[in-house]
Amino acid sequence: MKKSFTLSFITLVVIILLVQCNNTKEDTPVVEKESYGGFEDNAAWGNHLVTIGGCHDCHTPKKMTPMGPVIDSSLLLAGHMPNSPVPDVNRKQMQEKGLVVSSDLTAWVGPWGVSFTANLTSDDTGIGTWSEEQLRLALREGKYKGLPGSRTLLPPMPWEMFSHFTDAEIKAIYVFLKSTKPINNIVPAPLPPEN
């Protein structure tokens, strides 16, 4: 009887010790390895986010084909190019009636005037000189050039939706954009609405 009591007592102590050990393990902070959304690095993850975020739809010039516009892979994310004309429409009427867009989706005429999609390549005329904080301010708060106090980005840049990107996702997009082929292209300033 005494022996079996001693044995159960020892078993209990062992169990308590094991539980304690486990707890101590859980209390130790675990340094998480960056996961890059399952991709091999931030550039690959950022490329994926830019693709599914539809950025090319507006920021990459297109080539016209019988099936409609297709992305011009030699001008990825270069923004509105000088050879893509603004649709020749009655702008005042457009301001009242709706909007019209160039066939490559880089020049948008609407109640806000005319907006031109930005150069997002790593060139200095794109985001080459931007800090990560600037990209965060542009995507989170819709700030032009990502500068505090600058104007709000015009439609149809969907920054309200992009404000839901996490910090890690914005970092990945930043790393990817910085790794893109630089394309020198100064995009014109937007035109104000016509009176």
Ligand code: HEC
């Ligand atoms: C529906 C069209 C559209 C889509 C989609 C779009 N953009 Fe834009 N974006 C624009 C337009 C138009 C502007 C210029 C707005 C202005 O001049 O105020 C712009 C401006 C920007 C700017 C600010 C550039 C500057 O110089 O201040 C950044 C940064 C940007 N876009 C990033 C992105 C990213 C990243 C994506 C994808 C996740 C994206 N955009 C998707 C239309 C779009």
